Amino acid sequence: MPGLRTSGLPEAPMSFSPLRTLVLVCGVAATASACVTINIYFPAAAAEKAADRIIDEVWQLRDAGSPAPRSNSVPDAPHSPSEKGAEQ
Amino acid sequence: MKALTKLTRWLAAMALGCMLAFAVHAQGNLEVDSPAISALKASMQKRHAQLAPLYASGAIGFATDGSIALRDASLLPLAQRGGASALVAAENADRSALYREIARANQHPEWEVDIRNTFAQRWIDRAQAGWWVQRGGAWVKK
Incomplete structure (x- = not known):
């Protein structure tokens, strides 16, 4: 927990969280779609x-x-x- | 910690949703409406008028590799044999291009062989009674 928070400003963990969520979601979605698109079997x-x-x-x-x-x-x-x- | 669990759950749902959406999209349809494909279809459609009597006579048959072949040229008058070979060559060029273009239109050039095999099976399955098709290396009259 402390290791995760040290990079952000100490007084603003609440405002940083939605941005991080967004980035994470975008990353996961992009990765998932890329994997599926590349590895999809012949329909x-x-x-x-x-x-x-x-x-x-x-x-x-x-x-x-x-x-x-x-x-x-x-x-x-x-x-x-x-x-x-x-x-x- | 509770927020983290919630986030993880949300992310998992999101990822699953994306995968499903892409899988469904990829499974639902094959893109066959590019300009190149339309041009090839039109060309083959026009040629079919000349090919149909040759299918019916047995001179040309449907091969297992998704092409057509001059099966028995002796069924044709000598004067027509050259024209028939040219038709076969032109049709096979169009068919190869069609399989390649479908694969390319779907961003999967490596599917060309699968698409060719699928077409080969469908051409043969749907050939009309009296037409000749290749099955297991032998020519069979439907």
């Missing part, structure tokens, strides 16, 4: 969903009438209508 499910969406778009031109490949397409992407509209 296989998201990749599959993205692949299906792109395959839908690439094959759409001639295969819009075939029911099988279109059956599992889910309207999960809010921005896809405008994007498809722009490309068609």
Whole structure:
């Protein structure tokens, strides 16, 4: 306890504490996010969903009438209508 | 001491929250809307009109590595073979660029191989009846 406080002004431990808290929180948050971002494993499910969406778009031109490949397409992407509209 | 405990607890909650938020964000979606990806999609979409009959004839099939291959050129008239090879080469160049761009758009260039494998599986799974796909090194008609 005394070791922690010696660096601050003796009369102002109360005003120093919120700043230190803020710095600590920022440090921990930055470290945590950096760790997670760097070490995250490949999101296989998201990749599959993205692949299906792109395959839908690439094959759409001639295969819009075939029911099988279109059956599992889910309207999960809010921005896809405008994007498809722009490309068609 | 009580304040320290409170602070520690708060910090732990904060850190956990951040981790969860980033994990959820990373898991939820893959970024596939960069200008480069859109251009590649448009190019592949246009080429598909020419490729579809070649898939149906069996001349071109879907390989296990996420590319397409000129499986049996003898199914095509001699005059068309050169054009078919050029189509395959152009499509494979676009596909490779697409896998690379998706990985790059997500700030993970090292994911390129995983993305290629995912696409390879999906192209093959979703190929239409009558199209040829590679399974375990052998060509199979769906």
